[in-house]
Amino acid sequence: MSDRLLIATRKGLFQADRTGDASWTITRTAFLGDNVTLAFFDPRDASIYAALDHGHFGVKMHRSTDAGVSWTECTVPQYPKLPEGTEPAISPVTGKPYATTLKLIWSLAGGGKDQPGVLWCGTVPGGLFRSTDFGANWSMIHELWDHPDRLQWFGGGLDHPGIHSIWVDPRDHNRVTVGVSCGGVWVTPDSGTSWTCQANGMWAAYMPPERKHDPIIQDPHCLAACTANPDVLWVQHHNGVFRTTDGAKSWHEITAAAPSTFGFAVAAHPTNENTAWFVPAIKDEQRIPVDGKLVVSRTTDGGKSFEVLREGLPQSHAYDIVFRHALDVDNTGQRLAFGSTTGGVWFSENAGDTWHTLSCHLPPVHAVRFG
Amino acid sequence: MVRVAFTENLQRHVSCAAKEVDADTVCGALDAIFFHCERARGYVLDEHGALRKHMVIFINGNPIEDRVTLSDAVAASDEIFVMQALSGG
Incomplete structure (x- = not known):
């Protein structure tokens, strides 16, 4: 059970701790005024990583080994320079050259339990990197970057494609699944040496009919897996919710999601493969909660039905959107938290049945993580 | 000798x-500076050595022309000033 919550926001990193009376209080801040785009807690060594986007000064990463008291800047992944005389490839969708420099750190994940210091990092514009020394050095996974299908990826809400979800199979740390917007779901069985796109069953409402079912242009907004049964993964896709029960070999659409099927975030129950949470909204052209009511939807039967959870959440003129990394569940499946674009943070200690406000006036929230 | 100075805003992140x-x-000139302050390199230049998109470098008050390889010539008594552009960020 987690008693600490990391909240990465447009204007700093906030740490909230659970107090004895079961309330949560912000106890520490870091990087105030700076754009903290992601936070990651590594349970293997209790370190915290914070990714920042300074805008003018570029993308940075910091690590804390003392629960956020002090921070040390790490190196960041570096994209390879094109050989002399080589022009960058042109995106068939935008007609513009693909970017070849780091734009955003969009996902961080630890390697296997038996791999201390191994980290995976997904980035915009689409590079996947691996470190074996706690982020001191990074190596690009060239087999994915150089895969010919990578050149068909394109940006969703961002100008460039990016890897926002990384799932390292707890049974076999060589098997890694990543989610790409817009580029589908990719799986490696051998730590990145070989890759296959495994998004069969997804469909894209935004594409012309000939390409709707093409796996390599799907837009999974977020991917989450059940730790106890890693063959069960959930995806909040741009135009729906999808689930696989065979390790991403095939996906099936879940149409019962309510009150809508659009959203960014998904959290998977760590031990119950049939339970997952979403924060739905009106689809892409509006991106606001349905009827101005902020709700969380939960399925406990593998997606056959959904409960709409609203107790404790604002139900009038609420226009909070919850980004893909801004919903998290702890390792018991009982504690959840999410943060919104309008600076609200809510937590639940009963699997989402009731919610409590942690704050309603933080900066826009990019990510929340228990740790 | 060429004088190189950096925006105050950078000092908040790296001295x-x-x-x-x-x-x-x-x-x-920047290589000579970053030799003693390697961490600052990544705040001014991208991983390929080009000037970051929202940074600008002046020589005696005039912006440099080559933002990719930073080949603009400097001479003794020139002053280089590195600052953030008033865009982006």
């Missing part, structure tokens, strides 16, 4: 004091 260095290009 990088003004310094006089021996160099005949902007690239050479």
Whole structure:
């Protein structure tokens, strides 16, 4: 059970701790005024990583080994320079050259339990990197970057494609699944040496009919897996919710999601493969909660039905959107938290049945993580 | 000697004091600075050595022309100033 919550926001990193009376209080801040785009807690060594986007000064990463008291800047992944005389490839969708420099750190994940210091990092514009020394050095996974299908990826809400979800199979740390917007779901069985796109069953409402079912242009907004049964993964896709029960070999659409099927975030129950949470909204052209009511939807039967959870959440003129990394569940499946674009943070200690406000006036929230 | 100075805004993230260095290009001048302050390199330049999109470098008050390889020439008594552009961020 987690008693600490990391909240990465447009204007700093906030740490909230659970107090004895079961309330949560912000106890520490870091990087105030700076754009903290992601936070990651590594349970293997209790370190915290914070990714920042300074805008003018570029993308940075910091690590804390003392629960956020002090921070040390790490190196960041570096994209390879094109050989002399080589022009960058042109995106068939935008007609513009693909970017070849780091734009955003969009996902961080630890390697296997038996791999201390191994980290995976997904980035915009689409590079996947691996470190074996706690982020001191990074190596690009060239087999994915150089895969010919990578050149068909394109940006969703961002100008460039990016890897926002990384799932390292707890049974076999060589098997890694990543989610790409817009580029589908990719799986490696051998730590990145070989890759296959495994998004069969997804469909894209935004594409012309000939390409709707093409796996390599799907837009999974977020991917989450059940730790106890890693063959069960959930995806909040741009135009729906999808689930696989065979390790991403095939996906099936879940149409019962309510009150809508659009959203960014998904959290998977760590031990119950049939339970997952979403924060739905009106689809892409509006991106606001349905009827101005902020709700969380939960399925406990593998997606056959959904409960709409609203107790404790604002139900009038609420226009909070919850980004893909801004919903998290702890390792018991009982504690959840999410943060919104309008600076609200809510937590639940009963699997989402009731919610409590942690704050309603933080900066826009990019990510929340228990740790 | 060429004088190189950095925006105050950079100092909040990484200390990088003004310094006089021996160099005949902007690239050479920055290399001389970053030799003693490697962490600052990544705040000013991208991973390929080009000037970051929302940064700007002046020589005696005039913006440099080559933002990719920083080949603009400098001479003794020139002043290089590195700052954030009023865009982006």
